[in-house]
Amino acid sequence: MRDFSQDHRWLSVNTATIRKSQGVDLPLAQIIDACARRGIRAISPWRDQVAAAGLNNVAKLVRDHQMELSGYCRGGMFTSEGAREDNRRAVDEAAQLGAACLVLVVGALPGALQGRAAHKDIALARNQVRDGIGELLDYARTARMPLAIEPLHPMYAADRACINTMEHALDVCDELDPYRSGSIGVAVDVYHVWWDPKLEQQVERAGGKRLLAFHVCDWLTPTTDLLNDRGMMGDGVIDIPKIRGWVEAQGFAGYSEVEIFSTGNWWQRGHGEVLDTCIARHKAAV
Amino acid sequence: MRDFSQDHRWLSVNTATIRKSQGVDLPLAQIIDACARRGIRAISPWRDQVAAAGLNNVAKLVRDHQMELSGYCRGGMFTSEGAREDNRRAVDEAAQLGAACLVLVVGALPGALQGRAAHKDIALARNQVRDGIGELLDYARTARMPLAIEPLHPMYAADRACINTMEHALDVCDELDPYRSGSIGVAVDVYHVWWDPKLEQQVERAGGKRLLAFHVCDWLTPTTDLLNDRGMMGDGVIDIPKIRGWVEAQGFAGYSEVEIFSTGNWWQRGHGEVLDTCIARHKAAV
Numbered sequence: 223m224r225d226f227s228q229d230h231r232w233l234s235v236n237t238a239t240i241r242k243s244q245g246v247d248l249p250l251a252q253i254i255d256a257c258a259r260r261g262i263r264a265i266s267p268w269r270d271q272v273a274a275a276g277l278n279n280v281a282k283l284v285r286d287h288q289m290e291l292s293g294y295c296r297g298g299m300f301t302s303e304g305a306r307e308d309n310r311r312a313v314d315e316a317a318q319l320g321a322a323c324l325v326l327v328v329g330a331l332p333g334a335l336q337g338r339a340a341h342k343d344i345a346l347a348r349n350q351v352r353d354g355i356g357e358l359l360d361y362a363r364t365a366r367m368p369l370a371i372e373p374l375h376p377m378y379a380a381d382r383a384c385i386n387t388m389e390h391a392l393d394v395c396d397e398l399d400p401y402r403s404g405s406i407g408v409a410v411d412v413y414h415v416w417w418d419p420k421l422e423q424q425v426e427r428a429g430g431k432r433l434l435a436f437h438v439c440d441w442l443t444p445t446t447d448l449l450n451d452r453g454m455m456g457d458g459v460i461d462i463p464k465i466r467g468w469v470e471a472q473g474f475a476g477y478s479e480v481e482i483f484s485t486g487n488w489w490q491r492g493h494g495e496v497l498d499t500c501i502a503r504h505k506a507a508v
Numbered sequence: 509m510r511d512f513s514q515d516h517r518w519l520s521v522n523t524a525t526i527r528k529s530q531g532v533d534l535p536l537a538q539i540i541d542a543c544a545r546r547g548i549r550a551i552s553p554w555r556d557q558v559a560a561a562g563l564n565n566v567a568k569l570v571r572d573h574q575m576e577l578s579g580y581c582r583g584g585m586f587t588s589e590g591a592r593e594d595n596r597r598a599v600d601e602a603a604q605l606g607a608a609c610l611v612l613v614v615g616a617l618p619g620a621l622q623g624r625a626a627h628k629d630i631a632l633a634r635n636q637v638r639d640g641i642g643e644l645l646d647y648a649r650t651a652r653m654p655l656a657i658e659p660l661h662p663m664y665a666a667d668r669a670c671i672n673t674m675e676h677a678l679d680v681c682d683e684l685d686p687y688r689s690g691s692i693g694v695a696v697d698v699y700h701v702w703w704d705p706k707l708e709q710q711v712e713r714a715g716g717k718r719l720l721a722f723h724v725c726d727w728l729t730p731t732t733d734l735l736n737d738r739g740m741m742g743d744g745v746i747d748i749p750k751i752r753g754w755v756e757a758q759g760f761a762g763y764s765e766v767e768i769f770s771t772g773n774w775w776q777r778g779h780g781e782v783l784d785t786c787i788a789r790h791k792a793a794v
Contacts, residue, residue, distance in 0.1 A: 459625045
């Protein structure tokens with residue numbers, strides 16, 4: 223297991239973490255600049271931020287700062303209309319930016335995110351998701367862009383992602399890519415999977431070929447909002463080093479990506495303070 | 509699968525559902541009376557409500573109304589101090605009231621419910637929980653009181669219950685009671701388990717001997733509170749009849765127990781309206 227205590231060379235910042243700074247939207251160029259000035263070597267940007275800044279501009283900024291992308295957020299939503307074309311564009315963008323993988327938040331019951339689920343058949347949604355990933359995988363292979371299925375916490379099963387465990391995600395990977403080509407795998411976000419009694423076993427099952435990304439934050443007690451009350455590493459109950467140990471034992475040697483949605487706390491602070499805290503906690507609590 | 513559309517003979521009301529009526533605490537005697545007047549044949553009361561009304565009084569009320577208890581809420585919290593003695597008292601109370609089972613909310617990281625987790629070792633908590641259930645089981649067998657492990661939704665893994673899937677609950681049952689004596693099993697609450705891709709498989713694995721209780725409510729989109737925003741059956745995304753079909757296919761022939769915690773909606777209404785709605789939805793959406 224790598225020693226993170228001395229420096230932050232393996233820290234990546236998911237740009238959602240500081241997309242709001244003291245309640246105001248922070249442009250991606252400023253986020254990149256703030257990270258680069260602190261010696262943060264990698265980010266994972268969101269598509270809407272990239273679109274707002276301009277894809278070519280972002281690609282140049284990333285190059286100029288010699289920055290890596292630990293992932294690109296995000297493709298998926300396979301049960302929504304227009305997903306096929308939109309996901310292909312996401313693959314192309316990820317490829318242009320040189321991302322390590324395209325993260326997939328796979329979608330769930332159509333309409334549920336808008337509070338009007340079109341049906342209640344989660345098994346049907348799961349089949350559609352599997353088929354959608356399979357179709358996208360053919361396209362992503364030609365672009366040499368690995369797809370990382372992110373199992374989301376079961377509290378998002380209705381409206382955001384109906385793949386909610388590592389076991390399920392890996393079942394899909396095994397079905398679509400039985401020979402472990404490296405073209406598809408999982409993004410392990412401790413927030414989503416820390417509770418799973420089969421986590422260690424499934425990380426072992428995944429192996430290095432399927433472990434494409436590692437995301438960190440923390441689970442607060444109490445958690446006051448289902449979406450936007452994630453904690454800074456060390457402020458919650460997740461034993462992050464233990465999980466990182468399992469992941470690295472399989473050969474994962476990529477970045478540890480901080481992804482914090484926090485309406486009430488971190489998004490109210492200055493982005494500099496947030497990044498400095500990320501660096502400190504990356505050393506102390508990851 | 510039983511036809512629920514014509515009457516509500518298999519409806520049970522968990523007393524939490526109307527423990528608050530228009531924001532005010534409703535005494536258990538009044539709850540029992542309101543249920544009995546509507547031909548509701550079963551309830552599942554909470555220990556604090558029973559204590560407030562007096563155990564002997566409640567036992568008499570239940571007898572006088574020829575009411576059954578689909579369960580008794582609740583034992584568990586095995587990682588908390590004093591759990592051993594308190595759980596034995598819960599078994600005794602359940603036995604005196606003639607409950608079908610004692611429902612176990614097993615507990616999780618000590619102190620987490622108070623926002624100060626004593627440690628982050630969920631595997632340790634799970635071992636303590638298994639040992640605690642095993643010890644209580646010896647006592648419960650002598651009292652002939654079945655223990656029903658209730659796997660709680662993974663969003664409660666830190667602070668309320670570290671058994672979060674049917675699979676895990678059944679692993680514990682198999683370890684403690686390999687011969688399926690009927691002394692231990694699970695309470696299947698659709699709110700906690702509906703998302704699980706292995707639910708059908710694990711209900712089959714459980715079989716009639718291990719299926720001790722069936723709880724219903726609904727998952728709302730959006731859900732605005734992790735604890736107290738449960739929906740009335742039919743208002744959310746859970747395909748309740750499908751799950752009931754799986755459970756009954758294993759021989760379960762008990763009550764369908766409505767358990768709704770709802771600070772913002774149902775607890776603001778009159779208890780009569782809530783009970784009438786439970787009856788209607790039991791026929792239409794369960």
